Amino acid sequence: MTDTAVRSGSAEKAAGTTKTGLQPLTFAKALNTALADAMEADPSVIIFGEDVGPLGGVFRITDGLTARFGEERCFDTPLAESGIMGMAVGMAMNGMIPVVEMQFDAFAYPAFEQVVSHVAKMPNRTKGKVKLPLVMRIPYAGGIGGVEHHCDSSESYYVHTPGLTVLAPATVRDAYLMLRDAIRFPDPVVFLEPKKLYWTKETLDLDELRKEADDAATAGSTVGRAVVARSGTDATLIAYGPSVPTALAAAEAAAAEGRSLEVIDVRSLVPFDDETVTASVRRTGRAVVIAEAPGFASVAAEIVARVQERCFNSLAAPVRRVTGFDIPYPAPKLEHFFLPSVDRILDTVDELQWEDA
Amino acid sequence: MTDTAVRSGSAEKAAGTTKTGLQPLTFAKALNTALADAMEADPSVIIFGEDVGPLGGVFRITDGLTARFGEERCFDTPLAESGIMGMAVGMAMNGMIPVVEMQFDAFAYPAFEQVVSHVAKMPNRTKGKVKLPLVMRIPYAGGIGGVEHHCDSSESYYVHTPGLTVLAPATVRDAYLMLRDAIRFPDPVVFLEPKKLYWTKETLDLDELRKEADDAATAGSTVGRAVVARSGTDATLIAYGPSVPTALAAAEAAAAEGRSLEVIDVRSLVPFDDETVTASVRRTGRAVVIAEAPGFASVAAEIVARVQERCFNSLAAPVRRVTGFDIPYPAPKLEHFFLPSVDRILDTVDELQWEDA
């Protein structure tokens, strides 16, 4: 219902952007530019979904694409998510690279059978004869005061499904690079866009970004690679998507109290970058995993499990997690109780069996 | 497609059974009897799904129920799983206790939106004013040589969804008791029936079982309670559903080699019985979690995570897991490479940093 989109500023109305040099860029505009650049680079990239045409999507991520590339390459579909995913499967089978938008996280559920039984399995079923180069973009997670069904952190459903590659950018820079990588990736990608970051800004040089995205040496390099978002020595905070800024804020606050926290931005949930994560935790000996989704059988659970499996002998304390509670996503006026907060993270760090505690 | 059901023996054709005293009972017959007894006990219990009527379900779990209770209480629906779940929601809202059958695990996916957005959330959305006493039965997991889409271990999708109660019996006795408990439970239950156990037998006294199910002191007691399936002292194997017999076989084999393994049958995935599991691992100091589903962000990951969170100071080794690989469920002739085996479990136990190793 009740999309919580905002009107995009008129300065950002054109699809993509032609400005050069350093410029302030929103997360949303970075995605929009990545789509435009990908469409420009490869005529088989097409975009469809609900309201992605003239409206530009309820979050304006596809803004201007129909005007620039024509109705055949960016168009609205009838209102049916299974239909959208199912048609994407057929188009990907037949030479296209569909980049489809699910309007909100919970509205991707009608497509679940298509995603699990076909998108994820088709290459495997056919011994790689049928590849499905497609991207399923999902504006996801909360923190925007959305009403029910508009704030689900649904990543765990996808990461648990073998055959899917699952990416979640947390910075404007990554929004651009990772979406370019996702579209170029030979296998189906679930691309999770943290809604609450759409309006965050970074000052970036788009030409540099484009070069990085297109350079053979760096192209594709975001898939399967985590990044150390902040270096530290005492403990490792492991986060992704909407929780990365919260983890960074917690590290900042901890630093003020004399505790040095490393922050890892996982970025690529599947494939998971064990190397980067393990190296950090082996060094710090302590870890807290932070994620917005309910914790039970979640991505956070997986990270806790694999970190303790791989770093057991280096651990000074159990690996802990700060996640959403195991409850349906709350109504707007209650969501702040639910979301991982700086305080909750710091409390948890405090409990990591520090010798001086 | 191609259901892998078997013709039920004619001796088992009647719904439920009236025989008394100790008797050999299959898992399938125990479920069938539980359904019949629940329908007998409460006229609001109704059963529907695909082929559950005259055919008695492709696994014959609803065998004879239409004949005994009439077409109004056990009936076939059009072939549409979202329709089945959605109608169940409405019926549960309006005084009924629907017990619906999804024909196979992967064929429950079309109902995913109904399950996640309504079944799981309705009581919460209405502050408990609308309760949904319904049971979604799913023949699940592999080991029966089923073709693609007939062998998914889909439990992780459900356990990650707050609001669902998720049960998985592993013994004939529990098949009966837990299904009775599920039907009586005031909230929606996802009831996972390990297909490969349908034909296992135990010798049981049905009258005793019925008494236990109906006795106010024991009724409902399977929800949220794990059981120690075998006592041991050196390490704890934690399993559920189809993996319990495998874990028991591994413990038996280990005993022959002088290692004493405790086996816990989790039974109730949500709510999870932290107390029983934690008590065991604190005592043994070592644990291996066994499950058939791909391991990534699975129930097994959750158990590993919570055990190390709660038992860290007692652990002599990292908590390990033996799960399905992170690949789509394989074709029949390859499934034995995929499934957790006694050898794989024993190998893993061997790696638990034993001092004498």
Next chain:
Amino acid sequence: MTISTGNSANNQFGESMKPTGRSSDQGPTAEEYMLPSAQPVQLVGPSGEHIHNDRYPLPDGEALLSAYEKLVVGRRINDQANALVRQGRMAVYPSSHGQEACQVAAAVVLEKDDWLFPTYRDTVAVITRGVDPLGVLTLLRGDWHSGYDPYEYKTATQATPLATQLLHAVGVAHAAKLRGENTVVLALCGDGATSEGDFHEALNFAAVFHVPVVFLVQNNEYAISVPLKHQTVAPSLAHKAIGYGMPGERVDGNDLAAMLSVLGKAVDRARDGGGPALVEAHTYRMQAHTNADDPSRYRAQSDVDEWVPKDPITRMRTYLGNLNLLTAEEEQRIAGAAEETASTLRDGLNSEPEINPADLFEYVYTEKTSQLREQAALLADELSREGA
């Protein structure tokens, strides 16, 4: 031979069905019975004139006057809710401005023990049915998901996941039928929602189980930005009915009289064991999808303006005024009633709702799991430390 435009001469909700292909001297064929009228049924035209229809009688003056009052109150609810959003008292409001005839008809054709299954856009229908307005707006104010007891007025929670509620409606009707109760269920959805798989499954289940559900599609020509022509190329949405073996009918959704007559007949038929029916109401979304939407991106104001003369209120006012059923006095009384409802909304939404964080854990299960007990304790501890 041909299907004439006059297929309308035969379709009505009262007649019994014949298998397709039977010749006409044996009574209506399935096609005659199930295909909609050639044009949307209209009983009162845009200028307030009565249009005779053989099959759908005009409701009497009293019924129309009483429904007219609800129309005016409904419009006031829409206006007030929009204002409250602008004032920041609600996050969002999907207005039914222009669709009030559908909203009111949906509420008034039902008996007390019938059920209504509304969507997010059907606030006016829900309030018209009797539900406390503040309870209804809880969802949009954001203090809980649904703020009323569905059982009190037999009105389900407003559904957001499109078309999903249609199946719940079928289930409620099915349960009632099995118990021999005489309940009719009216299930609402939009034109966009008809594209969802659940729409299909719901209509098919209703037809196969022959349950008393009336499906009312408010075809307001848009699904957010997507116009009807990108949603379907069927001759009409009502033409979908025959594919399920139920009658379909189309009606001018801005004509309160026609809405009452056609819906009323479908409800009566369902109550008499005639089974489900599909009604398509032709109307228009006069305002943005919600306040967060920007319709200038996808439709011209001139398109919207074309619908102004078709407004459901003005034509009813003219019709009732011409018959002297609506006096100036009466108008004033009605305006007063509308103002009263508006002030209830204002007062209610201007007071801050009470928020209890412990509620987060209360309603997930009937009994909290040990996991939730731990999590509730963690939050309580945090809050007590903050408070301290």
Next chain:
Amino acid sequence: MTISTGNSANNQFGESMKPTGRSSDQGPTAEEYMLPSAQPVQLVGPSGEHIHNDRYPLPDGEALLSAYEKLVVGRRINDQANALVRQGRMAVYPSSHGQEACQVAAAVVLEKDDWLFPTYRDTVAVITRGVDPLGVLTLLRGDWHSGYDPYEYKTATQATPLATQLLHAVGVAHAAKLRGENTVVLALCGDGATSEGDFHEALNFAAVFHVPVVFLVQNNEYAISVPLKHQTVAPSLAHKAIGYGMPGERVDGNDLAAMLSVLGKAVDRARDGGGPALVEAHTYRMQAHTNADDPSRYRAQSDVDEWVPKDPITRMRTYLGNLNLLTAEEEQRIAGAAEETASTLRDGLNSEPEINPADLFEYVYTEKTSQLREQAALLADELSREGA
């Protein structure tokens, strides 16, 4: 006015559509254009007699003879596959015994560059299209999920999750259309599958995007144990077409000539830019759902027996024999061809397939993740220790 049984006089796949409600002297109305014939189209009756039909010409003798051969081979494939299941060489086989006219027509009406989207029951159609029989049976033998290259014969993998493949068919057609290719896609499903939401979404997408997909429903009256009457109460499945704005037609699915003519026309029309169509073939599932099924629980053998005289092979044999198109010699040649296919199946399935456990990890992603590399190594290590 009424819809006559003679609605059939106007429905054909070649005529342009008019908006509903137009009078007949201006050409066909939407109803005339989209509703199916009053009776399933039949060109050769059960006794082998030709039945004239204004709109659907009888295919010529050569075409019929060639298709007849495929019919006989198809029947032999079904018989042989059943035998192989009994002998334990395959786990399961969903037979299309009795539905071979649908199977053969689906394969032969397509050009080389067209696409076929089959289900689990359409083994005969897939083999008829040219795909290597052993590749087709891989799924049922159990050494991999799909054993052929879908691109080689433009034949998708056989779909198990019901109705899901119809959307893939729409996507393939849509991609081809965007590239200006002249591809037609034929998508198969069963009567039961029409109840799934994906059926609805696929037909609607096909109609809205006006893509060249012909949907062929093999209505064999059962979905495992569930008879058609519990699946739908519509006048026919073909009546669903008008709800999407496409023509629907029904045809005797045991009449090879009618299947070729009706499907052929729908394919031609799609290729000429006429858009999608829905064809319902009336046929019957003569055998169990699969060998694991026990039909005695839900239908009487006498019901099945009623369909024996309607067999698609016998009537074609009679028809072609009467015209002296099918000589005893020819019959023998055809029997030989069928035997050859059967022996290919036998030989292939009697040899053990090679199994490579490392394949498990090869095709999940184009490049193995580090997680899968670890898991592959674990298995390889286990196997090497076992081997040692």
